[in-house]
Amino acid sequence: MSQPVVTARACANIALVKYWGKRDTALNLAATDSLSLTLDALTTETTVAFDETLATDELVLDGHPAKQEEVERITRFLDLVRSEAGVPIHAKVTSRNDFPTASGLASSASGFAALALAATRAAGLTLEPRALSILARRGSGSAARSVFGGFVHMHTGSRNEDGYAEPVAAVPPNFLEQLRMVVAVVGGGVPKTHGSRDAMDHTAATSPMYRAWLDLVPKDLATAEAAIAKGDLEALGELVEANALAMHASAMAARPAIVYWLPATLGILAEVRGLRSSGQPAWATMDAGPHVKILTTAAAAELVQNALVDNAGVTAVTISAPGGPATIVDASKVVSLT
Ligand code: DP6
Numbered sequence: 068m069s070q071p072v073v074t075a076r077a078c079a080n081i082a083l084v085k086y087w088g089k090r091d092t093a094l095n096l097a098a099t100d101s102l103s104l105t106l107d108a109l110t111t112e113t114t115v116a117f118d119e120t121l122a123t124d125e126l127v128l129d130g131h132p133a134k135q136e137e138v139e140r141i142t143r144f145l146d147l148v149r150s151e152a153g154v155p156i157h158a159k160v161t162s163r164n165d166f167p168t169a170s171g172l173a174s175s176a177s178g179f180a181a182l183a184l185a186a187t188r189a190a191g192l193t194l195e196p197r198a199l200s201i202l203a204r205r206g207s208g209s210a211a212r213s214v215f216g217g218f219v220h221m222h223t224g225s226r227n228e229d230g231y232a233e234p235v236a237a238v239p240p241n242f243l244e245q246l247r248m249v250v251a252v253v254g255g256g257v258p259k260t261h262g263s264r265d266a267m268d269h270t271a272a273t274s275p276m277y278r279a280w281l282d283l284v285p286k287d288l289a290t291a292e293a294a295i296a297k298g299d300l301e302a303l304g305e306l307v308e309a310n311a312l313a314m315h316a317s318a319m320a321a322r323p324a325i326v327y328w329l330p331a332t333l334g335i336l337a338e339v340r341g342l343r344s345s346g347q348p349a350w351a352t353m354d355a356g357p358h359v360k361i362l363t364t365a366a367a368a369e370l371v372q373n374a375l376v377d378n379a380g381v382t383a384v385t386i387s388a389p390g391g392p393a394t395i396v397d398a399s400k401v402v403s404l405t
Pocket of ligand 1: 081085087095101175206207209210263
């Protein structure tokens with residue numbers, strides 16, 4: 068029996084309207100729909116080799132053997148692939164993040180999107196993009212969106228097969244091309260204090276603001292997608308910043324509070340407001356960490372980068388264009404040992 072060794076690449080995505088909370092933990096179905104932009108500068112490349120000689124799954128992350136809990140999460144995910152493909156053998160997974168900061172595969176949308184593609188192909192399955200998105204979701208909700216490029220809409224779904232992402236249909240020509248996301252890394256990429264998975268569960272369970280968040284998201288999605296359909300960057304940017312602040316407000320109101328921001332986070336938010344008041348297109352968004360991503364244009368991206376790079380506590384500032392879908396980089400047959 069021989070299995071191909073497959074390498075896949077996927078880009079990270081940044082949510083423009085956030086996913087924050089689940090309706091089904093076992094199936095990892097989101098409580099609400101969400102909307103994202105895939106980014107070409109932040110990628111994960113993952114190689115999967117199923118190998119009959121392995122007694123357990125192995126995971127090498129950015130050149131180092133992964134922690135036990137990361138291997139266990141990968142094993143649970145590979146179990147889904149094994150049962151669908153009927154391949155009952157363990158795999159060696161080698162994954163490398165090309166990010167301005169190290170951020171483990173466990174929290175990485177690009178990580179599970181690349182793993183879903185590489186593992187299914189290595190197990191002999193060729194899934195349609197929608198089925199791949201559903202599978203990637205089981206690893207990490209945001210990973211379902213990284214299967215696709217550009218603007219992506221994720222459906223909450225009430226059953227496993229309804230929880231998938233797909234590209235936003237109505238995008239005016241050249242709108243995506245003019246966009247950039249400036250990623251400002253705060254605090255040197257220290258590991259985050261609360262993983263998004265636990266933090267969203269804790270927010271849903273204890274925050275008096277969580278109900279308001281659930282009510283807000285459908286309205287914000289409609290506003291954001293109407294802005295995209297019109298190619299109205301200002302309307303989109305305002306909505307993106309407001310939605311991120313609302314997500315963080317719901318987390319900050321959890322008991323005990325979840326506060327991801329560091330002083331530099333607030334410094335960047337003030338800088339972004341200053342850029343806007345001087346007429347520059349710049350709107351901020353933050354996820355489950357202190358880093359800030361700024362939605363802007365290709366024309367203004369360097370100016371935004373220069374305005375942020377000297378802020379105290381900012382350790383790297385990267386400009387990213389919109390990215391494409393997850394792809395196979397290499398798939399070669401190997402000769403089996405048996
Ligand atoms: C704040 O996709 O990491 O980045 O499904 O539990 O793995 P799990 O959560 P994850 O959560 C992402 C949260 C967010 C917002 C977003 O990307 O939509």
